[in-house]
Amino acid sequence: MILQRTLKQAISATGVGLHSGERVKLTLLPAAPDTGIVFRRTDLPEPVEVKADPSLVNDTRLSSTLVTDTGVRVGTIEHLMSALAGFGIDNLVIEVTAAEIPIMDGSAAPFIYLLQTAGVAEQNAKKRFIRVTRTVEVEERGVWVKLEPHDGFKVTLSIDFNHPAFNLAPQTVAVDFARHSYTDEISRARTFGFMHEVEYMRNHGLGRGGSLDNAIVIDDEYVLNPEGLRFPDEFVRHKILDAIGDLYIIGHPLIAAFSGHKSGHAMNNKLLRKLLETPEAWEYVSYDDPLDAPSSFHRLPEVA
Structure with missing residues (x-):
């Protein structure tokens, strides 16, 4: 059967936000089956998790930004999401220390490198x-x-x-x-x-x-x-x-x-x-x- 996928191990990188200019650390963490893609803002007083969901894309000025009903933002997610699609990653927790994913070189290639380095693991659950x-x-x-x-x-x-x-x-x-x-x-x-x-x-x-x-x-x-x-x-x-x-x-x-x-x-x-x-x-x-x-x-x- 075609199985769900996550990463074999955690991996991190640092960069700057394209729009904020802030330095940000990004950490990709393996996640259990049926977790989906979840972003975790670790820079807030209490970490907040924001799941990738079309209903939360509430700012599309030059990027796709998730915004919760309490105003917690995770911005410029599209390049990382594109790399995850290209690798067939179903489940992942993405920790960020700012309100924006780092832009890296402006493409998805650096994220592909991170996924290749961490390795892909299949999980005991059907991919949907x-x-x-x-x-x-x-x-x-x-x-x-x-x-x-x-x-x-x-x-x-x-x-x-x-x-x-x-x-x-x-x-x-x-x-x-x-x-x-x-x-x-x-x-x-x-x-x-x-x-x-x-x-x-x-x-x-x-x-x-x-x-x-x-x-x-x-x-x-x-x-x-x-x-x-x-x-x-x-x-x-x-x-x-x-x-x-x-x-x-x-x-x-x-x-x-x-x-x-x-x-x-x-x-x-x-x-x-x-x-x-x-x-x-x-x-x-x-x-x-x-x-x-x-x-x-x-x-x-x-x-x-």
Whole structure:
């Protein structure tokens, strides 16, 4: 059967928050079956646990941030959630010493390294997937996202920036995880931003930890990072990375085709909420025989 996964051992890293600029320690801890992904703020007088849940994504300004009804926040979770999706991690406790996950290099690759170093452990409980059985779509002012039935998991995204740096490569990318590796094709794509946005972000308490070390920065014409891009179409690949992380906040791998145009964290979350509010559009499934599962999930990193 396809089993739930956690880590073999705890592992830690330190970094800065992209928006807060605060130094933060991150610790990933193995968790029992059916725990899900739980964040634990250890910097508060009493540690507070916040479970990844679409209903708690209550701030989507340039990131996905969980906010409880008492105001406890865990921000910029999408890159780590994306890495957890790529590795098929079902259960984990994530301790943080600030209100934001560290940005690391702006991609999911450093989190992949942590998962590889800690090792993956299978657990004595069936993994539960969410299989989409009817199309669900959200559209607002020309921006749209959609989940459709599909025997596997694939993502197709397009962006639309009228800018010289974006016009050098296609602004649409499709990744079918039956054929493509998350680690190789998506995890290294970094977040990006424009110089003209910096003043706005700083005035709104955002982007204080941003630098050329953890983001692609673009002026009116060029990419300012001296090393250039990791992929010719790194911008749209990062949007796919974000979408995978945002979708994994639902707590289970999706058996579906996700597509979108000019989508972001807010629209991705609205799509998840609409899916959960449409019970006839999805179902839980598990697999006694791994070969019965869609081939997209045969590519998960093997347990050592």
